[in-house]
Amino acid sequence: MSEILEKLFEAVEFGKADKASPFPPQLKGQDGANELTKNALDADVDPKDILEQALIPAMERVGKKFSEQKIFVPQMLMSAKAMGASMVQLKPFFASGKIKEKGTFIIGTVKGDLHDIGKNLVSMIVEGGGWKIVDLGVDVSEDKFLEKIDEYPNAVIGLSALLTTTMVNMEDIVKAIRTKKPDARVLIGGAPINDDFCQKIGADYYAADPQKAVEYLNKIAS
Amino acid sequence: MSEILEKLFEAVEFGKADKASPFPPQLKGQDGANELTKNALDADVDPKDILEQALIPAMERVGKKFSEQKIFVPQMLMSAKAMGASMVQLKPFFASGKIKEKGTFIIGTVKGDLHDIGKNLVSMIVEGGGWKIVDLGVDVSEDKFLEKIDEYPNAVIGLSALLTTTMVNMEDIVKAIRTKKPDARVLIGGAPINDDFCQKIGADYYAADPQKAVEYLNKIAS
Amino acid sequence: MKYKNLIISSPQELMFGKAPSPVKTRRGLIIGGGQVYSELNFTLPTMSINSNTVKRVNEHYREIAEGALERALHLNSKGVVLEFETLLEMTKTPQIGVDIVSIMNEVCEKYYQKHGLASEIRLTPNDLREFERPAKQRTSELIAPMMELFERGMEAGGDLVSIESTGGKEVSDDALMMCDIKAIMFALSVLGVRDMQFLWKKIVGLANKQGKIAAGDSACGFANTAMVLAEKKYIPKVFAALVRVISVVRSIVAMEEGAVGPDKDCGYEGPFLKAITGIPISMEGKTAACAHFSPIGNIASACTDLWSNESVQNIKLLSGMAPTAYMEQLEYDVRLMNVALKGGDQSCQLFQQLMVDSDVYTDPQALVLAPENVIRISKELLKGDSYVANAKNGALATLDIIEEAIASGQMELSEMETAYLPILREDLNSIPDSESEFIDMMLPLMDQSKFILEEYGL
Amino acid sequence: MKYKNLIISSPQELMFGKAPSPVKTRRGLIIGGGQVYSELNFTLPTMSINSNTVKRVNEHYREIAEGALERALHLNSKGVVLEFETLLEMTKTPQIGVDIVSIMNEVCEKYYQKHGLASEIRLTPNDLREFERPAKQRTSELIAPMMELFERGMEAGGDLVSIESTGGKEVSDDALMMCDIKAIMFALSVLGVRDMQFLWKKIVGLANKQGKIAAGDSACGFANTAMVLAEKKYIPKVFAALVRVISVVRSIVAMEEGAVGPDKDCGYEGPFLKAITGIPISMEGKTAACAHFSPIGNIASACTDLWSNESVQNIKLLSGMAPTAYMEQLEYDVRLMNVALKGGDQSCQLFQQLMVDSDVYTDPQALVLAPENVIRISKELLKGDSYVANAKNGALATLDIIEEAIASGQMELSEMETAYLPILREDLNSIPDSESEFIDMMLPLMDQSKFILEEYGL
Numbered sequence A, B: 001m002s003e004i005l006e007k008l009f010e011a012v013e014f015g016k017a018d019k020a021s022p023f024p025p026q027l028k029g030q031d032g033a034n035e036l037t038k039n040a041l042d043a044d045v046d047p048k049d050i051l052e053q054a055l056i057p058a059m060e061r062v063g064k065k066f067s068e069q070k071i072f073v074p075q076m077l078m079s080a081k082a083m084g085a086s087m088v089q090l091k092p093f094f095a096s097g098k099i100k101e102k103g104t105f106i107i108g109t110v111k112g113d114l115h116d117i118g119k120n121l122v123s124m125i126v127e128g129g130g131w132k133i134v135d136l137g138v139d140v141s142e143d144k145f146l147e148k149i150d151e152y153p154n155a156v157i158g159l160s161a162l163l164t165t166t167m168v169n170m171e172d173i174v175k176a177i178r179t180k181k182p183d184a185r186v187l188i189g190g191a192p193i194n195d196d197f198c199q200k201i202g203a204d205y206y207a208a209d210p211q212k213a214v215e216y217l218n219k220i221a222s
Numbered sequence C, D: 001m002k003y004k005n006l007i008i009s010s011p012q013e014l015m016f017g018k019a020p021s022p023v024k025t026r027r028g029l030i031i032g033g034g035q036v037y038s039e040l041n042f043t044l045p046t047m048s049i050n051s052n053t054v055k056r057v058n059e060h061y062r063e064i065a066e067g068a069l070e071r072a073l074h075l076n077s078k079g080v081v082l083e084f085e086t087l088l089e090m091t092k093t094p095q096i097g098v099d100i101v102s103i104m105n106e107v108c109e110k111y112y113q114k115h116g117l118a119s120e121i122r123l124t125p126n127d128l129r130e131f132e133r134p135a136k137q138r139t140s141e142l143i144a145p146m147m148e149l150f151e152r153g154m155e156a157g158g159d160l161v162s163i164e165s166t167g168g169k170e171v172s173d174d175a176l177m178m179c180d181i182k183a184i185m186f187a188l189s190v191l192g193v194r195d196m197q198f199l200w201k202k203i204v205g206l207a208n209k210q211g212k213i214a215a216g217d218s219a220c221g222f223a224n225t226a227m228v229l230a231e232k233k234y235i236p237k238v239f240a241a242l243v244r245v246i247s248v249v250r251s252i253v254a255m256e257e258g259a260v261g262p263d264k265d266c267g268y269e270g271p272f273l274k275a276i277t278g279i280p281i282s283m284e285g286k287t288a289a290c291a292h293f294s295p296i297g298n299i300a301s302a303c304t305d306l307w308s309n310e311s312v313q314n315i316k317l318l319s320g321m322a323p324t325a326y327m328e329q330l331e332y333d334v335r336l337m338n339v340a341l342k343g344g345d346q347s348c349q350l351f352q353q354l355m356v357d358s359d360v361y362t363d364p365q366a367l368v369l370a371p372e373n374v375i376r377i378s379k380e381l382l383k384g385d386s387y388v389a390n391a392k393n394g395a396l397a398t399l400d401i402i403e404e405a406i407a408s409g410q411m412e413l414s415e416m417e418t419a420y421l422p423i424l425r426e427d428l429n430s431i432p433d434s435e436s437e438f439i440d441m442m443l444p445l446m447d448q449s450k451f452i453l454e455e456y457g458l
């Protein structure tokens, strides 16, 4: 890996978005992910390499550190921001089709439910894994999901619920999705969910945590 | 109610089987259910009245006292024995068809399960309610149930299970019964069972305790 | 802030079962009057609530109340509080909530009349306002059903009323995940305080009209959420400890507006409220493991007046229904405390010491709940002239206490944790004492699309 | 009976966490050596066990062990015992049981190697012999798979072995329902004792061969069943209290044959065994409310060395899986005891006093577990020359204690209960001290189709 990609890797791993950002202290004053990406592109590094050799592996390492409880969420959030700052530079290449996300992941907390901390974490980590995220927020009805599926017909759909009275709404939503798009993959999660419930409502996969979700998604993508 | 039926009622309520029995102390030396029944028959009391005005109401009162926690199981067992002692006298009339049980209740603890304390209590109380009991014991397979259903085609079937690993066997048994006799009524019970499970496996009724079982059975009989 | 001096200023007097201002209920519980009672919390199993299921919903609550009170009776309970924390549909359609209160009240009354077992219902409607983003804390149409449930629910037999209100949560949600202590301060000591003033004036008004008990408001979405996140190792425990202390200035507003306790369980700000205001409180710890794991299982009971399990679904365990099982567990916990109370000061002190020693140095969140530290922090929480200053002082004192415990070798914390201490201190020190100055400082740093200042009277 | 004198003869020395003969395990737990540990019990959720589901079954046990040890670690646990009480299929087909032991042992080893958390598996196979009626206690073919599971299960990592054996149960089942104390005496002090001698010789032999720990045998089908029935108000509590005491002479046979403890939890005869033999014991109380309700929630812990929850299904609660939640609850209970132990004799005594006072006069079953009464009864349990005489003397002493507590006004019992006292005393007094005379007296009174004397060496 070239030196510049190594630096970019480091910037993302430690959450340095741009030069102006005061975080992390040990990289103060140095270039951030934004500048490093620009430099790389200027130096004719293939955007695909930037994505696949620096950004995604860096976020993978971050995800791993998080799941090994070696960092807290804020550090992960900073890394996600750094990745975002790099993406700003890569945008034109996504637009031109030169590079692609692994796929699109539509996620939302089901209707009646406002809990979103877990869902947000999942979004972030899946995004770090190289997926395009369409976050529908909380209290999301069937209709909203279907609308977005129209827009992103190949998307994988993720449902989150934290209440025992709203997890049952997942069933309606899965049914609605199946009617419209029988082959769409639906991934579910949230504290009260388990495998049995997943099978019962006919969803495709239950992930207990974001890492498991990413593993599953990557299997689909490959 | 005639004096003799009143006495018989009392003998059953307090568990006096026959004159020789030392229980209960306050009726020591007096006639028990056996003698009183014989006397009543000798005095031309209608066996139907004996059953319906003395025995069954006495056992109903006993069941009520038990469910109100005013007596312990041994007292109830003594009453059941007293009723049995009376039944010995009534046997010929059952045989001739002059009097009838409310129906037949086949009960057993399902295969793999040896818990029978609860099942035995249910048998006893249902019997006191005027039902003929066919007790298949513990660890009972589908086949044994089906065999007995052949013998008593109008019987109501009761299944008991105390283990979470054997309650699922109820499902097989219910299915087997349905295949053979779709209109047979199946009643289930035991500590781990609940309404949802009852619905799930397609049984007809879940009774949390013997009283509820008797209520249900009496509804069917009437 | 209304309170200028501690009502309880000596750690020895901060004791379970005894509050300077006990609360007497309709059926004769005297909460904080020398006895600890169980507060049972419960919820539905997995199911939806709609017109088809509402009958079954009602049956669940009847079954829960019957099972729990029957068990409590069997265990010679001295009295029980049943907390009915509603699920959304029950506040959105107040009739559903009101019916459930009636059903449970009927059960309570039966056990009272027939067996002399005293019980009372704590009614906790949802704060529906968070369904709108940005939240319209003062002008939302969702306030009407909330108030309807309070009012009609009290008529139906809810004697204690509480809520876990959400003013400031639109800011704190992100702040928690970013461990941004300044934003937390803004959410709680500015937005939270102002929303509590607005809301609790209303609630206390409704309660007083009916002679019912305005009990209190717990910073669940803030302090409890922080604890759960810290327990999952998502955020540092030192941060969660600070959030708890900061939430005091927000939750105490209920008392300033006239609430009399027992304060609600799940934010754990109760011990501070008890020290400052003298009201009785409810707490939860090990016996709430059905609802969430906890680093403060024993120490949480050190000065509580009600002992709660936070929440358990009405599902079957091997023994019977889960709420019945938790009723039993709470009753046995409470028995120990009551026996200690009967034994006099010395036995209470010793038992409390066991509870404290058991947890105190295992987690900074436990540390701040040691009676000595509660008193020390509470003093700081009163010193200043604004809610902001008070919260800041309390938080700084908490940092001192944590650092002292580390320095003395009594508490061990990982590098990951201790790395946050100087950052948190620096951030706290940068906060001015004046609310308006603090607002001016924060506004440019925040995403103002997320909250509406006017909805907080600003 | 082998034991002629009490090892612990003063109530003050009958203390939680301390046993005269502690048991040291492979990974370094010292049970009874000054520390109380949690003993977590667990079982499958509703499901069948067959070749289609066995993979899922294994996953459940791995998940249970992982969840529990992870939580214990997080709570700085000093050590854990995981009791694997098998379900029938796991003994019938020993391979299933052995595989589960291996899986859990792997998890234990991981936490030990990686984090230094010591844990040990107690393996408790089923007594399959009760599948045959009348039971063939000595000649049944079902003994082979039981012994296979013991042997191979120990190889796979089960370090403590126990069973809830059922000798005499074919008699006691009916006797319990009829409250027939003479038949109970026959079931326990004749049949039970003889079967225990037969069975435990084998088990101790197998354990010694591998250097593993033959732990003990609890009279679950007798004493625990009686308690559950009494708790449902099916039989009198005074009767259940006697059954517990009588079961001591049966369960102690395991120690006579070489078992060293920790005795198993669910019969609650442990305190007597501890006083008489000095072995450490396991008990369960309030934190077993997941498995059955209890009249002895606190007092049960007064002199225990392991603290157990009896059994909980691997189902989801709001916090996480139920076994994880119960792990947490046990750990916090145990922490209190361990802090008290650290504080020295006075703090232990005081804490034990709270546990005792909390329950002692609420139920005769609690009464007999007060250390003072345990010692008094244990003395009687040794006095005679036969198991029968010992059991009878213990039971009579128990009746004395109950009657004294009523007479002094300390314990209130309903008429329904007290009516049984003279009947029970009369029946007990009618029992001769000699086993053979007792057998002669009983045989004509019993339904001899239900048991086979030869199968008990008679």
Ligand code: B12
Pocket (backbone or CB within 6 Å): A107, A112, A113, A114, A115, A116, A117, A118, A119, A121, A122, A158, A159, A160, A161, A162, A163, A164, A165, A187, A188, A189, A190, A191, A192, A206, A207, A208, A209, A210, A213, C043, C044, C085, C086, C087, C088, C124, C125, C126, C127, C164, C173, C220, C221, C222, C224, C225, C228, C229, C290, C291, C292, C293, C310, C311, D318, D319
């Ligand atoms: C924080 C919290 C809140 C906050 C929510 C803040 C927010 N913005 O989300 C507030 C205070 C607002 C709140 C409100 C309420 N809450 Co709440 N809340 C919690 C709490 C304490 C923690 C939840 C949490 O954030 N955990 C941390 C996250 C990171 O974990 P997570 O959500 O499980 O997500 C992880 C996994 O599940 C998975 N995951 C999650 N989603 C998805 C989706 C996919 C696709 C995948 C693959 C994976 C995945 O990955 C995540 C990361 O590992 C829980 C307690 C608990 N034990 O969980 C109660 C809890 C869920 N709440 C509860 C209740 C009752 C409520 C209220 C109804 C209270 C009330 N009476 O008003 C309201 C309802 C609001 C609503 N309409 O939804 C109950 C639920 C009981 C029940 N019957 O279901 C709980 C269990 C508390 C309790 N013990 O009683 N709550």
Ligand code: B12
Pocket (backbone or CB within 6 Å): B107, B112, B113, B114, B115, B116, B117, B118, B119, B121, B122, B158, B159, B160, B161, B162, B163, B164, B165, B187, B188, B189, B190, B191, B192, B206, B207, B208, B209, B210, B213, C318, C319, D043, D044, D085, D086, D087, D088, D124, D125, D126, D127, D164, D166, D173, D220, D221, D222, D224, D225, D228, D229, D290, D291, D292, D293, D310, D311
């Ligand atoms: C007594 C008992 C035993 C005795 C059984 C004696 C006997 N002859 O029945 C013995 C000691 C032998 C025993 C053995 C075992 N047991 Co067991 N046992 C119990 C115990 C303590 C009480 C059960 C009881 O009799 N209750 C009293 C009766 C009156 O209540 P009931 O059975 O619920 O019946 C009432 C109602 O349910 C209803 N009812 C019952 N049946 C029916 C049927 C119909 C049709 C209707 C309408 C109503 C109805 O009416 C009854 C009266 O109100 C329970 C604990 C508990 N909390 O229940 C454990 C328990 C059921 N046993 C358990 C276990 C694990 C076992 C063993 C596997 C232990 C082992 N490792 O060897 C073995 C299995 C044996 C086998 N193959 O079945 C577990 C089950 C766990 C699980 N996963 O399912 C329990 C829950 C104990 C525990 N907490 O861990 N057990």
